[in-house]
Amino acid sequence: MDYNDAVRYLNEETTEGIEPDLSRITLLCEKLGNPEKAFRAIHITGTNGKTTTARMVDSVLTAAGFKSGYYTSPHLVSYTERFTANGRHITEKRFARLVEDIAPLIAEVNSTIENMITQFEALTAIAFTYFREENVDCAVVEVGMGGSWDATNLIDSDVAVITNVALEHTDRLGETITEIAKEKSGIIKRSASVVTAAGQQDVLDIIQERCEEQDARLYVAGRDFAVDIKKSDSGKGQIIDVRTIDKTYRNIDLELVGKHQATNAATAVVAAELFLKKNKPEALDGLGTAISTAISQVSSPGRLEVVGTRPLIVLDGAHNPAAAVRLRESLDGDFEYDRLILVLGMLGDKDTGGILDILIDKADTIIATQSTSYRAMSAKTLGEAIERRHRPVKVCGSVKDAIASARTSAGPEDMILITGSIYTIGEAKECLGNR
Numbered sequence: 001m002d003y004n005d006a007v008r009y010l011n012e013e014t015t016e017g018i019e020p021d022l023s024r025i026t027l028l029c030e031k032l033g034n035p036e037k038a039f040r041a042i043h044i045t046g047t048n049g050k051t052t053t054a055r056m057v058d059s060v061l062t063a064a065g066f067k068s069g070y071y072t073s074p075h076l077v078s079y080t081e082r083f084t085a086n087g088r089h090i091t092e093k094r095f096a097r098l099v100e101d102i103a104p105l106i107a108e109v110n111s112t113i114e115n116m117i118t119q120f121e122a123l124t125a126i127a128f129t130y131f132r133e134e135n136v137d138c139a140v141v142e143v144g145m146g147g148s149w150d151a152t153n154l155i156d157s158d159v160a161v162i163t164n165v166a167l168e169h170t171d172r173l174g175e176t177i178t179e180i181a182k183e184k185s186g187i188i189k190r191s192a193s194v195v196t197a198a199g200q201q202d203v204l205d206i207i208q209e210r211c212e213e214q215d216a217r218l219y220v221a222g223r224d225f226a227v228d229i230k231k232s233d234s235g236k237g238q239i240i241d242v243r244t245i246d247k248t249y250r251n252i253d254l255e256l257v258g259k260h261q262a263t264n265a266a267t268a269v270v271a272a273e274l275f276l277k278k279n280k281p282e283a284l285d286g287l288g289t290a291i292s293t294a295i296s297q298v299s300s301p302g303r304l305e306v307v308g309t310r311p312l313i314v315l316d317g318a319h320n321p322a323a324a325v326r327l328r329e330s331l332d333g334d335f336e337y338d339r340l341i342l343v344l345g346m347l348g349d350k351d352t353g354g355i356l357d358i359l360i361d362k363a364d365t366i367i368a369t370q371s372t373s374y375r376a377m378s379a380k381t382l383g384e385a386i387e388r389r390h391r392p393v394k395v396c397g398s399v400k401d402a403i404a405s406a407r408t409s410a411g412p413e414d415m416i417l418i419t420g421s422i423y424t425i426g427e428a429k430e431c432l433g434n435r
Contacts, residue, residue, distance in 0.1 A: 003092035006099035007079065013106065014119040016374070020149040020172065024113055025121045029154060031105045032125060038132035039069075041155040042275055043187045045143035046163025047180075048323045049197075049264045052256070052300040053163055056268030057275075058140045059298050062087050063290035064276060064283045070140035071127035071152070073120065076302050076426035083127055085134040098126045120144050124151040138275060146173045148186020159275045160188045160216070162196040163267060165203045166322035167351075178202050185210035193274040197221035197263050219245065219270055227266035229259065232334065242266045242291075244273050249288050253296040257304045258330040265295055302425040304330055307432055311410040312337055315429065317422040319347065321354035327419065328358050337415035339364040341406045344386075345399060345424030348377040352385055355420065360386060363417075365409055366393045369402035371423040399427040 001009070029036055042057055044050050051072045061068035069085040083090040102125060106117050124144070131139045141157070143150045146169070165181045173180045181203040188194055188210045194217065196207055204220060211218045219225060224245060231239040237255040240262050241248060254265050269291055276283045283290075299305075302317045304327070312335065318327045331340070342363035346352055360366055368383040370376040379402075383395040396402035399418075406416045418428045 001096045001100040003096045006096040009099055009103060010079075010119050010122060013103070014122050015116045017118060018120055018145050018150070018172070019115060019118055022149055022151070022153065024109060024115070024117050025124060025151040025154060027109045027113070028102075028105060028117060028121065028125045029128060031108060032102070032129055035125075035128040035132040036154045037156075039136050039139050040275075040279055041139045041141055041157040042159040042161065042271055043141050043143065043152065043155060043157035044161040044163065045147045045150075045184045045187050046161070047166040047168050047320065048326065049163040049260060049267075050142045052261065052298075052303055053161060053264045053268045053271075054140045054142045055300060056265055056295060056298050057272050058084065059087075059294035060268060060272040060291055061138055061140070061275070063294040064272070064280075064287055066137045066276075066280065066283070067135065068138045068140060069131050069134060069136040070142070071124070071131075072142040073123070073144050074422055076422065076429055079123070082123065083130055085130065085136055090130060094130075095126075098129060102126060102129070118151075121151045128154075138279070143184075143187065145169055146186070147184040150187075153187055156189050157187065157192060158278055159271050160192050160194045161267060161271050162187075162194070162198060162207060163264065164196075164322070165198045165200065166320065168320050168322070178206055181206040182210075188214050188216050190214050190216070192216040193278070194218045195267055195271045195274065197267050219274070221263060221266065225266055225270045227262045229262050238262060240265060242269045244270050246273070249291050252292055255296060256298065256300055257334045258326060260326045261300070261304070269295075301429070302422060304334075307429070308416075310412040311407070312415040313432070314415060314417050315425045316417065316419045317425045318355070318419050319350055319421050321351055321358060324355045324358040328362060331362055331417070335415060338411065338413040339415070341365045341367065341410050341414060341416045343367045343369060343402045343406050343416065343418040344382060344420040345369040345371050345379070345402070346377050346382055346420040347373065347375045347423070349375060350421075352377065352382065356385060356389060359419070360389060360391050365406075366391055367396055367402045367405055368393050369396045369399050369424070371399060371421060371427050373421070373423040376421070376423065399424055400431045403428060403431050
C-alpha cells in the first residue's frame with residue numbers, strides 16, 4: 001500500500017463525519033494493544049485556536065528537550081500534516097504502512113458493530129500507534145469536535161486546554177454556550193491542570209465545576225496568566241511578554257499576526273510550563289530560552305497566513321462567527337492595504353449568515369466560490385446569500401477560478417483574502433503552489 005492507496009482506503013472503507021460514541025475507537029484501540037496508554041499527553045479543545053496552540057505547545061516541549069508529537073485536524077493538503085514527532089511530519093510511506101497495518105483490525109471491529117469506524121476514529125488510532133512507535137514523552141492531541149465523546153478522549157492527559165468557547169456545531173454540542181462548555185470540559189481528567197482563555201463567566205463556572213469534580217486545578221487567562229503585546233508590525237508579527245503562574249517571559253518574537261495569536265501563545269506557554277513542572281521540573285530552568293526559540297519558529301498554515309505580496313494574499317480558515325470576529329479585528333488593525341477582495345468558500349453546515357454579517361461590509365469586491373468537499377455550500381447558494389445582503393458578488397464554481405478572478409481585479413496595494421473554510425484554504429494553497 002502506498003500513500004494514494006492509503007487515502008483511497010480511508011475514503012472508501014471508513015465513514016465520514018463524527019459519531020458521538022467512544023465504543024468503536026475503544027474496541028479498535030484494544031485490538032491495537034491500547035497505544036493511547038503509552039505516552040503522557042496534553043489535550044486541547046476549544047472553538048478556535050486549537051491547531052495553532054497545539055503547534056506552539058509541541059514546539060516549546062521539543063525545544064525544552066522533550067520528545068514531543070502532535071495530532072491535529074483537519075489537514076489542508078496532505079494527511080501527513082496531521083501527525084508529527086520530534087518536530088517532523090510523518091512520511092507518506094510511514095502513514096501508508098500504518099493504514100495498511102490497521103485495516104484488518106478495522107474490518108474486525110466493523111464486523112461486530114452497527115455503525116462503521118469513522119475516518120476520524122481510524123486516524124486517531126493511527127496517531128496513538130504512531131506516538132507509541134516513536135516513544136514520545138508527550139503527545140499534544142487536538143480534539144476533533146467537542147470533547148467528552150470525541151475519539152481523542154481515550155487519552156488520560158496531564159494538562160487539558162480549552163482555548164475558548166463559542167457557539168458551534170449546535171446540532172451536536174448543544175444549543176447554548178453553557179451546553180457546549182460542558183461538552184468541551186469532558187476532556188478534563190482526574191488531577192489534571194486545566195488552562196483556558198475563555199472569558200465568559202458562565203463558561204468558566206462550567207469548567208470550574210468539572211475541575212472540582214475531577215480534583216483538577218484551573219488556570220484562567222487574565223486571572224492566572226496574561227499576555228502583553230509590546231510591538232505589532234503590519235502583517236509581520238509581534239513582540240509579546242507572557243506572564244505565567246511563576247514567572248514572566250519577555251520579548252518573545254511571535255511571527256503570527258493578531259491579538260488572538262498572542263493569546264494562543266500565552267495559553268501554550270502556560271500549558272507547556274505546567275506539563276514540565278509535573279513531568280520534567282529540571283527543564284524549567286531553561287524554559288525561557290526554549291520558549292523564545294520555539295515560539296519564534298511557529299507557523300500556522302491557513303490562519304492569517306500571508307502567501308503573496310503585491311497584491312497581498314492572505315489565507316484564513318475562519319469558519320464560524322467567533323473566528324470571523326477575530327479575522328475582522330485583524331483586518332482592521334494588523335494589515336495595511338487599499339482595497340479588499342474577499343474570496344469566500346464555505347461549508348453548508350456552518351453559520352453562513354453570521355459570518356457574512358461580520359465580514360462582507362469590509363470588502364470592496366466579493367467572490368463566492370466552493371471547494372470540492374462533499375460538505376461545501378454551492379457557490380451559487382453562497383452568492384445568493386450575499387446578494388440578499390444587498391452586496392454585488394461574482395460567482396466562481398471553483399477555488400482556482402475564484403483566485404484567478406481576484407488576481408485580475410486586484411491592484412498591487414490591495415489585499416486578496418481567501419477564507420470561509422479550511423477546505424477552501426487547502427485548495428487555495430494547492431492552486432497557489434503553496435504546500
